[in-house]
Amino acid sequence: MIGFEFVLPAILGLPLVGAVLIFYFGFAPNARETVTLLTAGSLFALVTTLIDPVMAGERPEVVLFEMLPGLALALHAEPLGLIFALTASFLWIVTSVYSIGYMRGHHEKNQTRFYVFFAISITAAIGVAVAANLLTLFVFYEVLTLSTFPLVAHHGSDKAKRGARVYLGILMTTSILFLFVAIIWTYLATGTTDFTPGGILAGKVSGPAVGVLLALFAFGIGKAALMPFHRWLPAAMVAPTPVSALLHAVAVVKAGVFSVVKVIVYIFGIDFLAGEPSGGWLVWVAGFTIVAASLVALRQDNLKRRLAYSTISQLSYVILAAAILAPISVVGAAMHIAAHAFGKITLFFAAGSIMVASHKTEVSQLDGIGRRMPWTMGAFAVGAVSMIGLPPTVGFVSKWLIVDGAVATGNWVALGVIVLSTLLNAAYFLPVVHAAFFKPEEALPHGDSHSGDEEAHGHSVIHDHGESPLPSVLALTITAAGTVILFFTADAPLALARLLTGG
Amino acid sequence: MAVTAFGLIRIRNLFAVAMLFGVFSLVAALLYVIMDAVDVAFTEAAVGAGITTVLMLGTLALTSSVEKTHGPRNLLAMAVVLVTGAGLIYGTLDMPAYGDPDAPIHRHVADRYIGKSGAEVGPPNVVTSVLASYRGYDTLGEVTVIFTAAVGVLILLGRGRGRHTRRRPEDEPELWRGDERRLRDHRETEL
């Protein structure tokens, strides 16, 4: 058994060392990619060593150093963070495999820069996951924002820069303007920023101030994409597909909702917040975001944009689940972080594969593509099912828990939202699947894509294409399988998630 | 004195301005004598009226001697000046009356200078004692300022010629000034 004082800094340092090595091996792509995969693999292995002790009830904490007097940069391991860290580190492996196929198949430039910043982003995401206090969380949160900027702006074109600017602008604005203030407020009110089971704010803040503080946190964590601060996600669609996967599944948005849940559970405390009526608005905002984003998704023809709005909607599921403030729904929230990660990454991988293989980006172009790319579209179908929340996928498990919590607390608003959005989810995903497999392939050549998307190179002739490169297909098959496997083995993560509420 | 000052605002010929400024300085020096500040009066007469005027004339020789146009009367400047002036007048209201021997200014540090400097330092001129001893450090600073200005002028105007003799810091300030003037005279003759 390795000591925690070693493991916790190690899972933080490993991807960082990886980043340095990747940079060093930039001249030799094969060596570089080997390093990436090795780092990702060993990171996941390291994180898994934390499972047993955490399950056994240990909550190890490591203080790295004191940053401000009385405020340390510290790491700890607890169930919620562990779920996030496991998800992120596992998906990093898969994403790396996929990236290799995608980046080479697509002849991207600046590949070394891509892998380096990807590794740094993972470092930051792990840092967010194991942060022991708000200050540490904030530090890694900002590092994550900054390190993903070069990824979003990867193409360097004007459009990419514009998208990246919106991305950076919104995330920076919300975090500095709201989150930063909220953290200092919390610190002044309580004298600490440590994440503590049961919360630290009880008795320190009361009345309307609780609602305001909650708002500062909820909107300040812009990565959770709560409306109206969701614009950065569609804007970031200019990035290459592996980056989208990183944003939507592996790290960024997950770090957002994770932080929100963590703040609700460990800073406010579920019981405290449940007793304060001024915090009740969050359910409404989250519910509104779910429905509104779904409606917008329905109208998007660009596949990636449709997925982006779907993400916005799904993220608010997590926030909604946490805001219901029932122990069982908080477990659901934790589960949904993992569930959505696996489902959405599959969908993005599929969208990227379609683009690499056929240069198609619009939903309306996908008629009959399932016959040319059966593996890809099969995986897409599985991912979609998980998004809708049907068995036998993990999406069903998390949704079930959330509904359970809503019923238990009699939160009919939440329940209505979930039912409605499930229908909407089906409405925007199933037609894609249907068209891919059951509509005949269009014979006429397509003109330039109407979206003007950078990645659509305007091939005027449909060329004969099959599946995308093997690594990509492999990756999306793994994640699709993951959603199914997690459904059948949900007990393990659930056991971990249940520790959250002491249940 | 006020007349000369206001005259300066209006006159455009810069030669006249320079001369008038000399007159202004001399009047100030006279005032100093009336107010018992003989040392200061000497310095003002020599430095203010003398050197400054020479400097100005020197500069005028190098540039143009007539001020070109007046812009429109600057109301903002006037407002700033009036506000500042009003503030100062307001501040004077609580000042001790002119020449009052009981004002705090005369009761604290100055007493000791007058009372003991003869014994502690030596020279009968208290100003000299204070300058050289009690506040000798200010004088060192003053020398440094002159040195700075001299080197500065040298850098700005000495066109690649490093011809100037080294002066030792313990020299009297007067000598320094003379040196500076020599420097400038030298430059003028070259042009």
Added chain:
Amino acid sequence: MEFPGLFNYWVAVVLMMAGFYIVIAQGNLIKKVVGLNIFQVSVFVFYISMGKVKGGTAPILDEGIQLYSNPLPHVLILTAIVVGVATTALALALVVRIRDAFETIEEDETDALEAEDEAR
């Protein structure tokens, strides 16, 4: 005795403001320097005024004199005068250089030329 008591200070203030006005309102660079000098000299007058003791004499120790004017302001002003001249010398040197570079010593004209530089 209120009025004459403060009269000296008021004169100093008026002179200061005349100098100050020249500095900020005049466009000619040399005249600004002149204004600066007037401003400073007036401050000196102000200092010397406060050092004066009615009935006192110059602070040179001598038998039989009891009342001296305050020597400290004199010392300060000696220093300040020298500093002022140094500043003036430097300012005038700068004016000469500006004249070399811009061929004018009027502020509005240098401003215009600077704007041209900016546009380049």
Added chain:
Amino acid sequence: MTPHLPVLQVVIPLMAAPICVVLRQATAAWLLATGVTWSAFAISLMLLSQVMDGGVISYELGGWVAPWGIEYRVDPVSALVLVIVSAIGSVVMPYAKKSVEAEIAEDRIYLFYTMYLLCLTGLLGIAITGDAFNLFVFLEVSSLSTYVLIALSHERRALTAAYRYLIMGTIGATFYIIGVGMMYMMTGTLNMADLAQRLPEVAETRTILVALAFLTTGISLKLALFPLHVWLPNAYAFAPSVVTAFLAATATKVAVYVLIRIFFTVFGGVDVFVGLGAGKALMLLALVGMVAASVTAVYQDNVKRLLAYSSVAQIGYMILGISLVSVTGLTGGIIHIFNHALMKCALFLVLGAVSLRLGTVRLQDMAGLGRRMPLTMAAFVLAGLSLIGVPLTVGFVSKWTLLQAALEKDLWLVAAAIPVTSLIAVVYIWKVVETAYFRPVPHGAAEISEAPASMLVPIWIMVFACLYFGIDATWTLDVARSAAILLLGGAP
């Protein structure tokens, strides 16, 4: 040796300056100046450790007891400022050699170092002296040398910038003298500690009120407090690179220090902020300055001037910290003096390297520079992030402390202004970063190489300092806090 440290601190560079003139040789002058600055740095560190261990040091010049003689007084605040000034002064020196050779005529270089040392002397003298009039003398030493240093640039606009600075600086100094004169008139002393004891008796008089107003205005001119900052942008933009880096990191900081001195030591026994209303007025100016100058910075095309406006905004932060009049606020103000010195110095040094290689610092000419000078621009990014206030950099520490101070007092508007200006900082820093990294190198651009090692090392020293003191701010915060407590405790 040790008891004479305070005087050595100032006198060593002072004496070295004339020697520089005698040497008449560029390299020799550079060597001497480097040695002197580093020894000044060592002395300041010793002083700081002495002060932190043993309390305030008082040194009587010429053996005359204050208030009759002139006193040097070192407390945590002045010790910290001494360290900042001499540290920046010494770290810049290795960098200066190449940069100065490129920007200043060969035969004037030794005089440049003379001026540089004099400027250092003046700034150190201001920080260490305990006498109000002596401060004026050193203020003039530093100012005069600064004017010359700015005018040394071969850019002709530097001359007018220096002239404008001279006029405004002299007005500021004269205002200061008027203020000192009035205080002297009412108390009969010039020693700061003595003044602090005697002022409360006469604090109610109009004369003292006006004296305070004049002191504040005079110093505000020097520290470029909005709206008295008009001299600063051009002065910084057109001065030689080394000078800009040095001045940006030290000159305004020392002026802020003087303001702190006047408010908290000299007027320590007087209720300056609430009673005389200075707090509100300063806070307002600071806030307006922060926002207005930041916005102006966004529209600048010359990157040096962009950073100069950003300096004006950052000075607003310091003044804001002072105007909050709480231990936390003052700590924030003081620590920002330190932190901002580090990051601005780094940024301006980067620009010096850019101008050495590229010959210009205009934004459009910097396209694609990230590829051509990777190490230099990476330093710019890191220091820029610090300016924004990203965690793990010094900027974050300042903002954390200031925001905390604002929230302590429930000043929500102030609390909002701090993040808002950070966001504007994101905009102007990002403008540069994007140009340097995501814009292609213009066609036909001359081949350029990375900056020489003698420049990169100082740049990266500053950048690492930005990171180090951002990651572990306990030491700096301790010093700043003890200084703040001392200042608020009613003065030494």
